[in-house]
Amino acid sequence: LKVAVVGLxxxxxxxxxxxxxxxxxxxxxxxxxxxxxxVNSGRVHIEEIDLDGLVSGVVARGTxxxxxxxxxxxxxxxxxxxxxxxxHAPDIGYVLKATTTVATVLKPGDTVILESTSPVGTTEKLAxxxxxxxxxxxxxxxxxxxxxxxxxxxxxxxxxxRIVVELIDNDRCIGGITARCSRKALQFYRRFVRGACVTTTxxxxxxxxxxxxAFRDVNIAFANELSVIAGGMGIDVWEVIRLANRHxxxxxxxPGPGVGGHCIAVDPWFIVHGDPENxxxxxxxxEVNDGKTDYTIARAxxxxxxxxxxxxxxxxxxxxxxxxxxxxxxxxxxxxxxxxRHGSRIRVVEPHAGALPPSLxxxxxxxxxxxxxxxxxxxxxxxxxHEVFKSIPLGERANKLVYDTRGIWPDQPRPDAPSAGLRLxx
Ligand code: SAJ
Numbered sequence: 001l002k003v004a005v006v007g008l009x010x011x012x013x014x015x016x017x018x019x020x021x022x023x024x025x026x027x028x029x030x031x032x033x034x035x036x037x038x039v040n041s042g043r044v045h046i047e048e049i050d051l052d053g054l055v056s057g058v059v060a061r062g063t064x065x066x067x068x069x070x071x072x073x074x075x076x077x078x079x080x081x082x083x084x085x086x087x088h089a090p091d092i093g094y095v096l097k098a099t100t101t102v103a104t105v106l107k108p109g110d111t112v113i114l115e116s117t118s119p120v121g122t123t124e125k126l127a128x129x130x131x132x133x134x135x136x137x138x139x140x141x142x143x144x145x146x147x148x149x150x151x152x153x154x155x156x157x158x159x160x161x162r163i164v165v166e167l168i169d170n171d172r173c174i175g176g177i178t179a180r181c182s183r184k185a186l187q188f189y190r191r192f193v194r195g196a197c198v199t200t201t202x203x204x205x206x207x208x209x210x211x212x213x214a215f216r217d218v219n220i221a222f223a224n225e226l227s228v229i230a231g232g233m234g235i236d237v238w239e240v241i242r243l244a245n246r247h248x249x250x251x252x253x254x255p256g257p258g259v260g261g262h263c264i265a266v267d268p269w270f271i272v273h274g275d276p277e278n279x280x281x282x283x284x285x286x287e288v289n290d291g292k293t294d295y296t297i298a299r300a301x302x303x304x305x306x307x308x309x310x311x312x313x314x315x316x317x318x319x320x321x322x323x324x325x326x327x328x329x330x331x332x333x334x335x336x337x338x339x340x341r342h343g344s345r346i347r348v349v350e351p352h353a354g355a356l357p358p359s360l361x362x363x364x365x366x367x368x369x370x371x372x373x374x375x376x377x378x379x380x381x382x383x384x385x386h387e388v389f390k391s392i393p394l395g396e397r398a399n400k401l402v403y404d405t406r407g408i409w410p411d412q413p414r415p416d417a418p419s420a421g422l423r424l425x426x
Contacts, residue, residue, distance in 0.1 A: 004026075019077075021054065043056070083266070084269050100129075111152070112130070122153075150181040152177065168195075169194050171196040218268075223252050254407065256385075258293035303379060304345075311346075320385075322386055330383070343363050394412065
């Protein structure tokens with residue numbers, strides 16, 4: 001079996017490697033020459049648990065290769081970004097560009113699978129576009145009789161930090177343009193997926209993916225809203241959540257400085273854009289979560305003002321714990337704002353960053369390690385719950401002024417009640 005994976009990013013590269021491990025001959029296609037060169041040398045350009053060993057193994061065995069040029073294959077997997085434009089309208093430009101690329105080598109008997117998170121109707125658009133690009137082929141939904149190729153949507157569902165495991169173990173939903181397309185794509189996923197593979201329509205599969213992330217966004221928004229309300233009332237929100245979650249049917253998620261990453265902070269907008277009038281809760285959740293970042297900045301400023309001129313340690317820049325991904329990161333946004341206002345007072349601790357992003361460095365902020373932060377910074381703003389931060393004992397932070405936006409230090413007196421001042425061990 002020959003497989004071409006278009007897009008070697010956070011999803012495409014692990015997917016290509018996992019398929020290559022089954023013995024299929026996999027070509028990874030990417031427009032970035034540096035990414036292609038890195039993969040061909042058996043290395044990875046993203047940090048993800050177990051990915052480096054997996055990629056070096058399949059490259060050494062010769063089952064995974066990368067190129068900037070597409071080649072004929074039996075199955076094409078499209079895993080390119082689907083960002084949104086200024087007005088939150090989805091931009092499927094990369095999907096259509098990948099479709100153009102695939103169309104150049106498509107032949108009867110092939111299967112085209114879209115994995116990118118996409119607004120409802122994208123797979124149908126992809127098939128329609130293919131029918132225009134390749135009028136010589138019978139494309140499902142655009143021909144009479146048996147189509148020459150299969151077209152399906154199968155969203156990725158993997159969690160950054162657990163991508164390799166979840167690629168294999170998670171259930172998959174597979175939505176073909178026709179039932180026959182679904183069955184064809186199903187055969188492919190059964191090669192490497194241990195979870196259940198459930199077939200449906202392309203539109204239902206597209207909506208399912210969006211709904212999963214909107215569900216999480218709404219639930220995080222509930223926790224974030226609660227944290228602001230509890231803070232105003234002088235109540236420790238973390239304690240309230242711990243207590244409420246003792247109820248057998250309550251499971252409140254964790255508040256934080258906002259929602260980041262390229263999925264949960266983006267995908268719900270695709271639903272809102274699809275039905276702005278009715279997607280009221282989903283839109284509000286987005287606004288609540290984005291608003292939590294502004295709230296965090298305001299609270300951090302209150303804290304910083306308490307010790308004029310003192311160095312401030314911002315702990316973490318990643319969009320969540322234990323990863324090196326800074327996309328749409330609320331922690332990065334908070335740090336950027338503080339660096340803009342306070343320049344060289346801002347010291348950033350981010351074990352997953354080799355260098356400080358230019359947006360911070362340009363204002364004089366510096367990257368330091370956690371030991372230096374403990375020794376030199378009297379003010380700590382915890383923005384990411386990296387394991388290394390969690391393990392700092394109270395003894396090493398008892399004399400710090402702390403704003404813990406992730407609730408990683410339950411034993412630290414918290415600044416949750418503005419009315420009580422910042423109740424901190426200063
Ligand atoms: N977050 C909170 N509180 C929580 C949980 C998360 O503030 O209780 C924040 C995180 O810190 C982060 C953001 O939300 O900034 C998103 O993190 P996440 O771990 O919830 O999700 P992602 O973006 O890493 O991955 C999600 C997953 N979707 C769901 O869990 C429904 C993953 O399975 C998807 O494959 C991925 O989006 C995707 O690619 O769509």
